Each structure stands twice: as C-alpha cells, then as structure tokens.
Amino acid sequence: MSAVVKKLLGPPGTGKTTTLLKFVEAEMDTTAIDKIGYFSFTRKAANEARDRAMAKFKLDKKDFKWFSTLHSCGYHSINLEGRSVMKLSQYKNFADKVGLRSKMFVSSDTGLSDNPYLNEHHLARARGISLEEHYKKYVDSSQIDWKYLEYISSAYEQYKEVNNCLDYTDMLYEAVNDNLLPVLDVVFIDEAQDLTPLQWAMVEHFASTAKRLYLAGDDDQAIYRWLGADVERFIDYPGEEIILPKSYRLKRKVQDFAQEIIKVTKNRISKEWEPVEEEGDVLFHHKLESVDFSKDKWLILARDRYILNNIEDVCRSRGLWYEKVERKDATKPIPQRVFDAIIGWKALSNGEAIEKKMIKKIFHYKRKPEDFDDKLKTLSDGQLYDLQSLIVVFGPFSVGEWQYALNKINIHDRGYLLRMEKNEENISETPRIRLSTIHGAKGGECDKVLLATDMSLKTHQAYKTDSDDEQRVFYVGATRAKEELHILLPQTNLHFRLAL
Numbered sequence: 001m002s003a004v005v006k007k008l009l010g011p012p013g014t015g016k017t018t019t020l021l022k023f024v025e026a027e028m029d030t031t032a033i034d035k036i037g038y039f040s041f042t043r044k045a046a047n048e049a050r051d052r053a054m055a056k057f058k059l060d061k062k063d064f065k066w067f068s069t070l071h072s073c074g075y076h077s078i079n080l081e082g083r084s085v086m087k088l089s090q091y092k093n094f095a096d097k098v099g100l101r102s103k104m105f106v107s108s109d110t111g112l113s114d115n116p117y118l119n120e121h122h123l124a125r126a127r128g129i130s131l132e133e134h135y136k137k138y139v140d141s142s143q144i145d146w147k148y149l150e151y152i153s154s155a156y157e158q159y160k161e162v163n164n165c166l167d168y169t170d171m172l173y174e175a176v177n178d179n180l181l182p183v184l185d186v187v188f189i190d191e192a193q194d195l196t197p198l199q200w201a202m203v204e205h206f207a208s209t210a211k212r213l214y215l216a217g218d219d220d221q222a223i224y225r226w227l228g229a230d231v232e233r234f235i236d237y238p239g240e241e242i243i244l245p246k247s248y249r250l251k252r253k254v255q256d257f258a259q260e261i262i263k264v265t266k267n268r269i270s271k272e273w274e275p276v277e278e279e280g281d282v283l284f285h286h287k288l289e290s291v292d293f294s295k296d297k298w299l300i301l302a303r304d305r306y307i308l309n310n311i312e313d314v315c316r317s318r319g320l321w322y323e324k325v326e327r328k329d330a331t332k333p334i335p336q337r338v339f340d341a342i343i344g345w346k347a348l349s350n351g352e353a354i355e356k357k358m359i360k361k362i363f364h365y366k367r368k369p370e371d372f373d374d375k376l377k378t379l380s381d382g383q384l385y386d387l388q389s390l391i392v393v394f395g396p397f398s399v400g401e402w403q404y405a406l407n408k409i410n411i412h413d414r415g416y417l418l419r420m421e422k423n424e425e426n427i428s429e430t431p432r433i434r435l436s437t438i439h440g441a442k443g444g445e446c447d448k449v450l451l452a453t454d455m456s457l458k459t460h461q462a463y464k465t466d467s468d469d470e471q472r473v474f475y476v477g478a479t480r481a482k483e484e485l486h487i488l489l490p491q492t493n494l495h496f497r498l499a500l
C-alpha cells in the first residue's frame with residue numbers, strides 16, 4: 001500500500017457524505033477529474049456525488065468517468081470481448097431450465113436476486129471462499145440443501161459459459177484478477193463498512209497505486225454482513241481517523257438511547273460526537289394500539305418482514321394511510337388505480353369534468369365493466385366529460401357515494417378506505433406513514449420513528465449466537481429519529497434486549 005489513507009468516520013446524521021464531497025472538491029483543485037475515483041455502495045449515492053460535483057465545477061456527466069459503484073467500475077474496466085451482462089430474461093430462462101421457483105428480481109447494486117440458491121453462490125464468491133466452506137460456515141442447512149445448491153451453482157456457471165455472458169460478480173473478479181482496474185491518483189470509497197472481501201481486493205489495488213485513499217463509513221452502521229460485508233476489515237484498516245464531531249439529526253435523548261445500544265458491541269471503533277442541542281424524546285409502548293398515529297409523519301421500523309406484516313395489519317384495521325417499502329420501491333396497500341377511480345369519481349360528483357383515461361379507471365370498478373367497453377372507445381382523448389355528459393353516452397348508471405357507485409372494489413379494500421375517510425386521511429397525498437424493515441430505512445430519517453423490538457425465530461437464533469450484528473441493526477433503527485423515538489416493547493419472547 002502506497003497511498004496515504006484517511007478514514008472518515010461519520011456517526012448518524014453527522015454529514016459524512018457532505019464532508020466527503022468537500023474533500024472531493026478540494027482534490028479537484030489539484031487533480032484532474034479523470035484521475036479521481038468516487039465509489040459508493042449504490043448507484044443513487046454515486047450519482048448524488050457526481051451531480052453535486054457537476055454543479056459545483058460546471059462540468060458534464062461524461063467528465064466523471066469514475067464516479068460510480070464498484071460494480072460499474074468493474075464493468076467499465078474489463079474487456080467484454082463480445083460477451084454481454086446477464087439480462088433479467090436470461091436469469092428467468094435459467095430459472096426455468098433448472099426448475100427454480102423465482103420471479104428473478106436482480107439488484108443492479110449488489111447482483112443478488114430473490115432466489116436463495118443463486119444468492120449463496122454469489123455470496124461464496126464475494127467472500128472469496130469455496131461454495132462448500134461458505135455453506136458450512138454461513139448457510140442454514142435446514143433451509144438450503146447442499147446437493148441442490150451444488151447443482152445450481154454448477155449449472156449456473158455452465159449457463160453463463162454457453163451463453164457467453166457475465167454476471168455482476170464476474171465483473172469484479174476479472175477486473176481484480178486480470179489487473180484491469182484504472183490507475184487513479186485519488187480514490188474515495190463511501191460506505192466502506194459494507195464492502196465484501198472481493199470489493200476490498202479492489203480497494204487494495206487502488207491503494208497500491210493512488211497517492212491518497214479516503215475510506216468513509218461507520219462501523220456502528222455495518223448491517224450488511226449477510227450480504228458478505230467484512231466490517232472487521234474496515235475497523236482494522238490502517239489510516240488517519242477523522243471522526244465527524246456533531247450530528248445534525250439526533251437529539252440528546254435519542255442519542256443517549258442509541259449509545260446504550262451500540263456501546264455493548266464487542267468490536268467497534270470508539271467515537272465521541274455531539275447531538276443536536278434540543279432534548280428530543282424516547283417513549284415506550286406496550287401495545288401498538290396505544291401509539292397515536294393520527295397526525296404527523298411516521299417511520300415504522302421492524303427487524304424482519306414477518307414482524308412488519310403484523311404491524312401492517314394493525315395499520316389497515318385502524319384506517320391509517322401508509323405505504324410499505326419493498327426492496328427499493330414503496331407500495332401502497334391498495335392499487336393506485338383504485339385511488340385514482342375514487343378521486344375521479346369524487347371530482348365528477350362535485351360537478352367537475354375529467355379526462356378519458358380517468359373515466360376508464362372509474363368504469364373498471366363499476367359492476368360488469370365490460371358492458372361499458374364499446375362506449376368508452378367513443379370518448380375523445382382530448383375532451384373533458386362531466387357526470388351528465390357521461391350519462392348521455394352510457395345511459396343511466398349508479399351514482400352517489402363512491403362506495404356504492406364503484407361497487408367492484410372488494411369489500412376488504414372498501415372497508416379500509418372507509419376507515420381512512422373516517423380518520424380524515426387524504427388519499428390524494430403521499431402517505432403520512434412509512435413502513436420498512438430497518439435495513440430498508442438505512443440512510444433515511446423522520447421526525448417520529450417507531451421501532452419494534454420483536455424478531456423472527458431465525459434472527460433471534462443468530463442474535464443469541466453473536467449479538468454484535470443485531471446491536472448494529474437496532475442502533476441504525478433508533479438513529480433514524482429526528483424528534484421522537486417510540487419503542488414498541490416486546491410482544492413475544494423473541495426480541496431484542498434493550499439496555500434500559
């Protein structure tokens with residue numbers, strides 16, 4: 001390693017990314033932009049850094065060749081030689097050939113899919129160990145059969161060879177092993193605590209040729225070990241440590257509570273940092289039903305999807321307007337076209353005129369919508385229609401309140417919508433309440449956060465074996481709160497132990 005290394009340690013809300021970008025700006029004063037690399041864990045974070053630098057220095061996107069994810073860096077470094085990257089259609093084709101039951105969602109950030117067998121294959125490679133060693137050390141044998149995993153792994157590699165294509169992990173392997181990575185003068189690595197051993201091999205390459213290497217992260221927020229992350233490598237990596245001194249998010253009581261969680265972690269870098277001057281608040285609840293969600297924005301967090309599903313049921317029964325984070329997307333509890341139909345019908349009932357596309361949505365939820373298909377075709381795209389003009393076109397049809405007029409909306413959705421109306425929830429606005437796993441909320445924040453302490457059986461078993469990872473997860477959950485942190489106390493005997 002020849003580079004001078006600086007480790008930028010950013011506790012929650014201390015402005016780590018903003019500070020890192022200030023270092024980028026300083027380096028751009030003396031170093032050509034094509035000799036600076038900025039690599040982040042996700043495309044979103046890498047693009048944010050690039051866009052900020054573009055605005056600051058009045059440069060174009062093409063000037064920032066090495067502002068990307070590490071996977072993208074690998075892709076642009078290797079010679080494809082007529083090969084292509086595995087497409088989603090090919091993943092689905094492979095799944096069909098070997099009998100995998102999967103929708104085959106594949107993340108462009110991690111290369112992982114929704115299939116556990118393919119994921120274990122990728123994780124073994126990311127960790128730089130054999131499939132067998134990975135299986136013995138990391139895999140629950142009651143959930144993943146070794147013989148079938150071995151078969152899937154072999155078949156997958158054969159499929160790529162026959163079809164002359166690469167996956168996301170191949171890009172990194174080839175870039176590292178064939179020494180194809182760019183030679184850069186200055187390298188920035190954001191969220192370094194989340195790097196896998198294979199990605200650390202890329203860092204070592206950069207460090208061997210660069211003048212300066214910046215590693216930014218927070219070991220206390222390392223919650224992706226299950227994705228192969230090697231937080232110990234970040235903790236032990238030599239370099240000058242720069243601890244950001246003040247949080248612009250956490251208030252004192254929230255910080256105190258969070259520090260009680262993280263201080264029992266056995267292997268961590270000790271950090272001193274100041275919270276926001278205001279006190280804030282931490283409140284405890286024995287039942288979810290006792291929490292007043294009637295106003296303000298909320299972020300509701302659970303450790304596992306199973307726990308989150310139970311919370312979702314309560315939200316529906318109480319008529320709360322919420323959305324649920326699934327992978328990268330936020331989904332509403334009822335299809336969007338239902339909301340559009342209701343909003344459109346209310347507009348008609350108030351004497352307003354609406355467009356054809358909204359009318360189609362309305363009639364989709366009227367009894368026997370096929371009866372209206374032919375007449376819908378007679379409507380003009382650019383014209384507006386009020387209720388009376390539609391009666392002329394379609395003949396008499398049921399009117400009145402939406403719950404009677406749109407009689408094809410199923411009874412469960414209708415009941416939920418009526419409960420929301422009783423609560424005066426505005427379905428035309430973005431939901432006030434956001435449900436997410438803790439992992440899905442990393443990097444997010446909200447004035448009011450509710451953190452559920454229950455765990456699934458699988459998570460609790462891992463927690464009992466080695467608590468460090470779960471201490472970090474619940475620390476991340478607690479530190480999303482800007483004003484109030486609400487703790488839902490255990491509802492089962494499988495739960496995180498609070499340091500009270």
